[in-house]
Amino acid sequence: MGRRILYGIYHWGLGHATRSVGLIRALLARGDSVTIVVAPGPGMCLLQSELGDACEFFPFRDTPAPFSRYPAIFYLRMTAAMPWVLAGYRREHHLAEKLVAERHFDCVVSDSRLGLWSAAVPSYCIFHSIHQRVPFFSGFTERFVERGQRDLLRGFSKILVPDVADNGGLSGWLGHDPVFDWGEGRLVYIGPLSSVPRMDVVQDIDVFFSVSGIEPQRGLLERLVLAALPYLSGRIVVTLGRPQDVEARRDIGSVTVYGYLDRKRQAEMLNRAKLVMTRSGYTTLMELAGLGRKALFVATPGQSEQEYLAYFHHERGHVWAVEQKHLDIPRDLERARATAGIPRMDVSASIGNFLSVIG
Numbered sequence: 001m002g003r004r005i006l007y008g009i010y011h012w013g014l015g016h017a018t019r020s021v022g023l024i025r026a027l028l029a030r031g032d033s034v035t036i037v038v039a040p041g042p043g044m045c046l047l048q049s050e051l052g053d054a055c056e057f058f059p060f061r062d063t064p065a066p067f068s069r070y071p072a073i074f075y076l077r078m079t080a081a082m083p084w085v086l087a088g089y090r091r092e093h094h095l096a097e098k099l100v101a102e103r104h105f106d107c108v109v110s111d112s113r114l115g116l117w118s119a120a121v122p123s124y125c126i127f128h129s130i131h132q133r134v135p136f137f138s139g140f141t142e143r144f145v146e147r148g149q150r151d152l153l154r155g156f157s158k159i160l161v162p163d164v165a166d167n168g169g170l171s172g173w174l175g176h177d178p179v180f181d182w183g184e185g186r187l188v189y190i191g192p193l194s195s196v197p198r199m200d201v202v203q204d205i206d207v208f209f210s211v212s213g214i215e216p217q218r219g220l221l222e223r224l225v226l227a228a229l230p231y232l233s234g235r236i237v238v239t240l241g242r243p244q245d246v247e248a249r250r251d252i253g254s255v256t257v258y259g260y261l262d263r264k265r266q267a268e269m270l271n272r273a274k275l276v277m278t279r280s281g282y283t284t285l286m287e288l289a290g291l292g293r294k295a296l297f298v299a300t301p302g303q304s305e306q307e308y309l310a311y312f313h314h315e316r317g318h319v320w321a322v323e324q325k326h327l328d329i330p331r332d333l334e335r336a337r338a339t340a341g342i343p344r345m346d347v348s349a350s351i352g353n354f355l356s357v358i359g
Helices: 015-029 042-054 071-080 082-103 139-152 217-231 263-272 282-291 304-315 329-337 350-358
Strands: 004-009 033-038 056-059 107-111 123-126 158-161 187-189 207-210 236-239 249-252 255-258 275-278 294-297
Touching (some): 004 082, 015 042, 015 107, 015 123, 015 282, 015 350, 033 082, 042 056, 158 350, 207 263, 217 236, 217 329, 263 282, 275 329, 282 304, 294 304
Parallel strands (some): 004 033, 004 107, 033 056, 107 123, 123 158, 158 187, 207 236, 207 275, 236 255
Antiparallel strands (some): 249 255
16 A cells, blocks of 8 residues: 655746656655645646646645846846845744644655655655755855755655766756755765656657746746747747646747647657757756756756756856846857757666655
């Protein structure tokens, strides 16, 4: 008989939901039952479209997303929201303890919901940012933040890092070389997670644009991409990252624009594409590493993690990266074509590593 799993998913963007789909399917396949705690919104829409009624969904809001079109305003809003953020972690923890006591869950898995753990059962956090890049501040502040994160995660039995342990991996400094002691054996590198399998298909798409991110930045990037389409040649496919518009499609010459692509169609486009323009979110990076693709990275303004990952791989010649405010799509696509591409990594063992760790 399978186990009862309480599975929490962070709601910023679609990346956390996307990378959890493969893990949840693996849990279901081995006979476990899964209850998903996720905030209402695009992430829940994606999970429901992918998993249907195979899982129970428990809507519960997590930390606020005070985004702005101006990064400086975002950082100010995020700083001001910290009391709310910490209160949110406490609410998550109380919820986890309540659900475990009432529904007798056997373990808790949390993809970056830092408060969703229980003292009564083993709890595991999927988390790739041991460090955080803190804009405008010093290394001392970044060390202070790392220590704070370590303390926030003290209730989890293990921290599952979706990366390799050596050579900086995909996440670079973010996921490696902690300054503080996180506890013997608590940091476990399970390997990159990707729900995009390699397919035996012809690479017949010159550029695949994958628009995503929290509003208003998603919408701003959408407008930039759509405005550039008349100036591009070749076979172009665009997905606008709007799960509520799953049926929307229009053809403009050799360009096909989708409102949203499910995981199967997204995987197909990534396999067929010679070049991908996308955000530099970590989930996207893992998917591209599984395929070894060339990419143009446009970090979401104000998301320092994406900005770091874009810089890290740009400096190594893997991708071309540009700030959204300086984006010139025809010019930057040509520069991206001249890069080496993201080195291909083996992602086949990661789900098995995850199942082995949580038992």
